[in-house]
Amino acid sequence: xxxxxxxxxxxxxxxxxxxxxxxxxxxxxxxxxxxxxxxxxxxxxxxxxxxxxxxxxxxxxxxxxxxxxxxxxxxxxxxxxxxxxxxxxxxxxxxxxxxxxxxxxxxxxxxxxxxxxxxxxxxxxxxxxxxxxxxxxxxxxxxxxxxxxxxxxxxxxxxxxxxxxxxxxxxxxxxxxxxxxxxxxxxxxxxxxxxxxxxxxxxxxxxxxxxxxxxxxxxxxxxxxxxxxxxxxxxxxxxxxxxxxxxxxxxxxxxxxxxxxxxxxxxxxxxxxxxxxxxxxxxxxxxxxxxxxxxxxxxxxxxxxxxxxx
Amino acid sequence: xxxxxxxxxxxxxxxxxxxxxxxxxxxxxxxxxxxxxxxxxxxxxxxxxxxxxxxxxxxxxxxxxxxxxxxxxxxxxxxxxxxxxxxxxxxxxxxxxxxxxxxxxxxxxxxxxxxxxxxxxxxxxxxxxxxxxxxxxxxxxxxxxxxxxxxxxxxxxxxxxxxxxxxxxxxxxxxxxxxxxxxxxxxxxxxxxxxxxxxxxxxxxxxxxxxxxxxxxxxxxxxxxxxxxxxxxxxxxxxxxxxxxxxxxxxxxxxxxxxxxxxxxxxxxxxxxxxxxxxxxxxxxxxxxxxxxxxxxxxxxxxxxxxxxxxxxxxxxxxxxxxxxxxxxxxxxxxxxxxxxxxxxxxxxxxxxxxxxxxxxxxxxxxxxxxxxxxxxxxxxxxxxxxxxxxxxxxxxxxxxxxxxxxxxxxxxxxxxxxxxxxxx
Numbered sequence: 041x042x043x044x045x046x047x048x049x050x051x052x053x054x055x056x057x058x059x060x061x062x063x064x065x066x067x068x069x070x071x072x073x074x075x076x077x078x079x080x081x082x083x084x085x086x087x088x089x090x091x092x093x094x095x096x097x098x099x100x101x102x103x104x105x106x107x108x109x110x111x112x113x114x115x116x117x118x119x120x121x122x123x124x125x126x127x128x129x130x131x132x133x134x135x136x137x138x139x140x141x142x143x144x145x146x147x148x149x150x151x152x153x154x155x156x157x158x159x160x161x162x163x164x165x166x167x168x169x170x171x172x173x174x175x176x177x178x179x180x181x182x183x184x185x186x187x188x189x190x191x192x193x194x195x196x197x198x199x200x201x202x203x204x205x206x207x208x209x210x211x212x213x214x215x216x217x218x219x220x221x222x223x224x225x226x227x228x229x230x231x232x233x234x235x236x237x238x239x240x241x242x243x244x245x246x247x248x249x250x251x252x253x254x255x256x257x258x259x260x261x262x263x264x265x266x267x268x269x270x271x272x273x274x275x276x277x278x279x280x281x282x283x284x285x286x287x288x289x290x291x292x293x294x295x296x297x298x299x300x301x302x303x304x305x306x307x308x309x310x311x312x313x314x315x316x317x318x319x320x321x322x323x324x325x326x327x328x329x330x331x332x333x334x335x336x337x338x339x340x341x342x343x344x345x346x347x348x349x350x
Numbered sequence: 351x352x353x354x355x356x357x358x359x360x361x362x363x364x365x366x367x368x369x370x371x372x373x374x375x376x377x378x379x380x381x382x383x384x385x386x387x388x389x390x391x392x393x394x395x396x397x398x399x400x401x402x403x404x405x406x407x408x409x410x411x412x413x414x415x416x417x418x419x420x421x422x423x424x425x426x427x428x429x430x431x432x433x434x435x436x437x438x439x440x441x442x443x444x445x446x447x448x449x450x451x452x453x454x455x456x457x458x459x460x461x462x463x464x465x466x467x468x469x470x471x472x473x474x475x476x477x478x479x480x481x482x483x484x485x486x487x488x489x490x491x492x493x494x495x496x497x498x499x500x501x502x503x504x505x506x507x508x509x510x511x512x513x514x515x516x517x518x519x520x521x522x523x524x525x526x527x528x529x530x531x532x533x534x535x536x537x538x539x540x541x542x543x544x545x546x547x548x549x550x551x552x553x554x555x556x557x558x559x560x561x562x563x564x565x566x567x568x569x570x571x572x573x574x575x576x577x578x579x580x581x582x583x584x585x586x587x588x589x590x591x592x593x594x595x596x597x598x599x600x601x602x603x604x605x606x607x608x609x610x611x612x613x614x615x616x617x618x619x620x621x622x623x624x625x626x627x628x629x630x631x632x633x634x635x636x637x638x639x640x641x642x643x644x645x646x647x648x649x650x651x652x653x654x655x656x657x658x659x660x661x662x663x664x665x666x667x668x669x670x671x672x673x674x675x676x677x678x679x680x681x682x683x684x685x686x687x688x689x690x691x692x693x694x695x696x697x698x699x700x701x702x703x704x705x706x707x708x709x710x711x712x713x714x715x716x717x718x719x720x721x722x723x724x725x726x727x728x729x730x731x732x733x734x735x736x737x738x739x740x741x742x743x744x745x746x747x748x749x750x751x752x753x754x755x756x757x758x759x760x761x762x763x764x765x766x767x768x769x770x771x772x773x774x775x
Contacts, residue, residue, distance in 0.1 A: 064601075122603065138608075141605075141606075142608070145605075145607075145658055145663060145664070146652070146655050146656055146657075146658045146664065147608070147657065147658045147659075147660065148657075149656055149657070196652060196653075197652050197653045197666075198650050198652070198666055199653070243598060244598050244599065244600060244601060244672075245601060246600060246601070247600070247601045247602075247603045248600060248601070248602070248603065248669075249603050249605070290599075290600060290602065290665070290667050290668055290669045291402065291600060292402045292403045292404075292599065292600060292669075293598065293599070293600045294402060294403050294404035295402040295403070295404075296600060298404075330398075331667075332397060332398030332399060332402075333398075333399060333667060334366075334395045334396065334621065335621065335649055335650025335651075336425060336621040336622060336624070336625055336649065336650065337366050337367050337368055337395065337396075337621050337622070338366075338367060338428075338621070338622045339365050339366065339367055339451065339454075339455055339458075339482075339483065339706075340451050340452075340453075340454030340455040340457070340458055341366075341424060341425070341428060341454060342366070342393075342394060342395060342413060342420075342421045342424065343366050343393065343394070343395025343396065343421070344395070344421055344422060344425045344650075
């Protein structure tokens with residue numbers, strides 16, 4: 041029974057982090073009210089887990105509770121709200137995510153022995169093996185003959201990010217047009233509400249981590265609705281990999297907002313059962329999302345573009 | 351001529367470098383807020399960069415032989431040839447780097463001319479904003495006012511009390527005359543060729559060493575704190591100082607590092623500097639020994655790095671103004687945009703110049719007590735460590751910079767530039 045309880049705790053911690061992200065995006069100041077209903081909708085969850093998340097934030101003195109009034113922000117952006125979010129991240133931390141995040145940050149190489157990981161993280165052999173098994177389930181690591189484990193390609197270089205986009209261009213529109221696509225309308229509505237809330241924030245306030253979360257949620261949702269089980273499985277695994285390893289993308293505020301608008305246009309078409317239009321919009325959205333940036337530029341020289349399509 | 355109620359169209363034409371491109375983005379953002387319609391003329395390779403900020407783009411055609419492979423080969427040859435030159439002092443770079451770079455710049459002006467003229471005919475702008483170091487005759491002939499942005503150091507506009515351009519000298523340095531003579535000699539051939547091109551295009555030649563005349567309006571980034579008292583002050587009706595020009599960017603959240611404590615230090619050498627992965631690898635080894643967290647911009651070369659220390663975070667691109675704002679120290683190459691962003695956010699600069707006006711800004715940072723210079727070729731682990739720790743601990747410098755930052759933020763250069771451009775129409 042310990043495992044489900046731990047998972048629930050992890051979900052509540054993740055939700056609490058999401059609440060802080062929203063507070064930062066909306067530029068909330070110390071003393072402002074956080075209505076439970078508004079945050080449940082913004083995060084796409086019911087009120088019960090939201091209460092649990094608020095409770096965690098209260099325990100960490102980030103929110104305060106007032107009888108018959110609800111929760112209020114105690115720690116504002118000037119008082120270290122960002123640092124508070126980092127503390128929560130540490131609480132949420134599991135060994136599997138630490139290993140993956142160290143690989144994505146190129147702290148550890150792509151082939152690892154269990155004993156090297158035991159030494160680095162100061163954890164038991166069994167704990168390390170369990171973490172590797174969790175990563176193996178998502179196809180992030182594979183066991184080599186012997187005692188080593190190899191990381192599969194992750195989204196950590198311009199080339200791999202470009203390859204990821206090309207892969208998605210092949211599969212995501214197909215996932216929509218394949219027979220049997222069924223939109224789950226309640227989840228679609230919640231996602232739409234989250235995206236609208238992001239769009240209402242002040243210019244420059246949408247953080248890249250928070251955009252990445254909502255982006256992978258949206259694309260993962262489209263995959264989940266697909267009628268083709270293989271497309272669904274491959275895309276879901278890929279979006280999990282994106283979410284875990286492609287964290288530091290920096291996109292101008294205008295493009296972040298345009299991207300969210302494009303997500304909502306795709307949802308509009310899906311709700312009207314215009315699957316071909318939605319697939320075309322998805323192609324357009326992905327093509328526009330390609331990060332087009334020279335690797336090097338200098339006066340007097342044609343900029344250097346790398347990647348498969350450069 | 352546009353109708354009375356139509357938004358004025360302002361065509362930006364930044365050179366193919368990130369400094370100029372992003373500097374123009376900041377001004378264009380402000381112009382859009384004021385109701386104008388900024389558009390961008392782009393060099394190949396910058397396609398999409400401005401569209402992601404919400405601006406319409408017009409694209410210059412690829413130059414002859416401009417395939418991806420040709421550009422990669424050109425860059426490889428550039429790196430092989432010039433990487434050792436970046437270790438030379440400013441005077442020694444005149445023949446090895448500055449002269450061939452001016453030749454290449456003249457080539458880009460000649461190659462772009464026909465395409466630029468056609469695009470300006472299509473856009474029919476109400477004003478043109480040129481952020482470059484060389485003039486394009488098509489702009490002079492476009493029949494609308496044009497604005498020059500000096501986004502390099504102020505030294506680009508000569509004056510007896512301002513040090514010679516690209517010299518890294520102080521204004522009163524005894525080596526001044528020698529440098530000026532050597533600069534004239536090194537740039538003579540490119541300058542002669544450029545003047546021939548100007549004559550052929552029907553515009554007047556320029557005096558020795560000058561590749562770009564002043565516009566109907568000339569804007570200088572140069573912040574007051576580092577500005578020179580000119581022997582011949584620039585007339586206020588045709589020149590405006592912007593006090594930096596920092597754009598709005600998306601917010602950067604530092605991911606959690608295994609080492610969670612310590613001030614944040616940002617290293618960004620620009621896309622040119624990012625090519626020198628060996629130098630950055632050596633610096634990262636020193637960072638591992640320091641009680642701080644380091645955010646390092648390695649450009650498109652992430653895969654050149656392994657075993658990244660627990661207090662270091664690498665990325666191929668950062669929303670620089672947001673990162674600088676959160677940093678306690680900015681290590682950069684002396685690019686003028688970087689230097690201005692450091693001043694705007696009150697952050698000390700540790701300048702390791704590579705070339706061009708990086709030398710001038712390194713000298714100016716030391717002279718004004720806003721930073722320190724460290725040579726690319728003459729540092730070791732101990733000198734770099736000492737420099738970083740000294741700047742992190744320098745309370746007097748921090749106080750000075752806070753005052754500079756307060757003044758710059760009270761009247762942002764992007765707004766001053768946009769207002770001055772609109773007044774010109």
